[in-house]
Amino acid sequence: MALTITPPPPPPLPHPDTRPARIPVSATLAANETLDARRRRGEPVLPLAFGEAGLPAHRALRAALARAAGCNSYGPVAGHAPLRAAAAGYWGPARPGEPTRTR
Numbered sequence: 001m002a003l004t005i006t007p008p009p010p011p012p013l014p015h016p017d018t019r020p021a022r023i024p025v026s027a028t029l030a031a032n033e034t035l036d037a038r039r040r041r042g043e044p045v046l047p048l049a050f051g052e053a054g055l056p057a058h059r060a061l062r063a064a065l066a067r068a069a070g071c072n073s074y075g076p077v078a079g080h081a082p083l084r085a086a087a088a089g090y091w092g093p094a095r096p097g098e099p100t101r102t103r
Contacts, residue, residue: 035047046090
């Protein structure tokens, strides 16, 4: 005579309609929320995560983009120093000798 062992059935799964949906937050929305929190704390922000603006590009920007058309690789992770300095100086002149920091 053979002994048969039957495992218990698995617990029932919840009905699909009762489980909360896990929808990821968009990167743009997350960036906007971070900027809003910094503004509320009184920190100056330079928003660069606004998605598609739908506005025509300024002619100086179009010219710079045309000159850089052959530059088709990733730049430095921290960005280019002159651009970081320009962004850091957006609210006023940079202090002499103070480096542009990255977070």
